[in-house]
Amino acid sequence: MASGAGAVAVATGGLIVWFAVQARPRWQARMALPLRFLPPALLFCVYATVVAAAVADDASVGVIDRGYWLSVGGVSTLTLAGLLTVAAALTPRTGRRTRGIGYALVGVNAAAAVGTATMMLSGHRFGFQYVWFVSPQWVPLAVGVAAIALFCTREITTRRAGSASGLAGTPLSMTTRTGSPRSSR
Secondary structure: OHHHHHHHHHHHHHHHHHHHHHHOHHHHHHHHHHHHHHHHHHHHHHHHHHHHHHHHHHHHHOOOOHHHHHHHHHHHHHHHHHHHHHHHHOOOOOOHHHHHHHHHHHHHHHHHHHHHHHHHHHOOOOOOOOOOOOOOOHHHHHHHHHHHHHHHHHHHHHHHHHHHOOOOOOOHHHEOOOOOEOOOO
16 A cells, blocks of 8 residues: 555656656756766666575575576567667667657567566566566566567657658768758758
């Protein structure tokens, strides 16, 4: 019960700050960089905390399955961290290669989400041997789905911002520091 009240309090505080920042253009400029990196960092912290607690529980019993934690835990952690890093790195000037890497990581994380959901519902592994989220599966699954949604949202907004400012078709070497195209004179 207390954790639910805490979650509501945090969400309410976050919404109050969000609306205050949206109402003041100067605050938007100050908050742009923290808001770019904070959601991916928080998602990874939730994931890392849950996985560390699960490993500690296994260690307290005296049995750590290194084959499970290094293969499954390593692959899912690397792909999730990679997706969150690419999501944080997206800007209107981000190139096709970085966006393509992000799409590939979305695909792997989507396969992990489907595999984890299938395993949670049926008890059997789905397709790929090393592509699913580690236990306790519901938290990493939620973080994985949130990471996919975060990447897709940021990809759409940065792509729109790039096309609105005219940077989409302009090579990086043809722009000034401020982002405006250089004159041909």
